[in-house]
Amino acid sequence: MRTAIYPGSFDPFTNGHLDVVQRATRLFDRVIVAVAKSESKHPLFTSEERLTLVHEAIRGMPNVEADTFDGLLVEYVQRQSAQAVLRGLRAISDFEFEFQMALMNRKLNENFETIFMMPKDTYTFLSSRIVKEIARLGGDVSPFVPPHVRTALAAQLATEKT
Numbered sequence: 001m002r003t004a005i006y007p008g009s010f011d012p013f014t015n016g017h018l019d020v021v022q023r024a025t026r027l028f029d030r031v032i033v034a035v036a037k038s039e040s041k042h043p044l045f046t047s048e049e050r051l052t053l054v055h056e057a058i059r060g061m062p063n064v065e066a067d068t069f070d071g072l073l074v075e076y077v078q079r080q081s082a083q084a085v086l087r088g089l090r091a092i093s094d095f096e097f098e099f100q101m102a103l104m105n106r107k108l109n110e111n112f113e114t115i116f117m118m119p120k121d122t123y124t125f126l127s128s129r130i131v132k133e134i135a136r137l138g139g140d141v142s143p144f145v146p147p148h149v150r151t152a153l154a155a156q157l158a159t160e161k162t
């Protein structure tokens with residue numbers, strides 16, 4: 001049983017994240033989308049809301065699960081007996097941070113590999129941050145996120161305004 005953990009804030013989950021998950025299911029028996037609580041990043045959605053949005057997005061994908069985690073990623077990976085951590089690489093700008101994280105995680109625990117996946121080219125410019133910005137400014141985010149995420153964004157931003 002080969003398990004991969006896909007950690008992130010997923011604030012919110014986008015079609016770019018989904019693309020990475022779909023690619024990973026071809027390589028692993030089990031993929032766990034692990035929603036980091038990330039409270040210090042002041043996310044738009046709570047970790048429970050982000051988890052619900054991921055659950056809905058992966059519905060019908062038999063070997064994909066979703067979970068939340070707090071604390072060190074390396075400890076979570078060990079608890080799940082996973083062999084790999086997945087990260088997405090969109091552009092050179094992602095590389096420096098991801099490289100540092102991957103090597104630091106290897107220092108903390110040598111028993112798993114970090115695997116980088118490149119999304120479909122149309123998603124290389126996509127990030128949760130930019131999706132939130134477009135939604136806040138009233139733009140149409142439907143090409144970038146699953147329909148239920150678009151609905152949740154509209155609802156969440158409406159409460160922010162009141």
Ligand code: ADP
Pocket residue numbers: 007008009010011014015016017020086087088089090094117118119123124125126127128
């Ligand atoms: P972070 O963990 O930095 O908060 P995110 O939750 O936004 O980042 O994303 C989790 C992982 O998914 C990161 O490795 C990030 O590079 C990757 N990712 C985000 N958006 C995309 C995308 N459009 N295509 C491919 N990978 C992506």
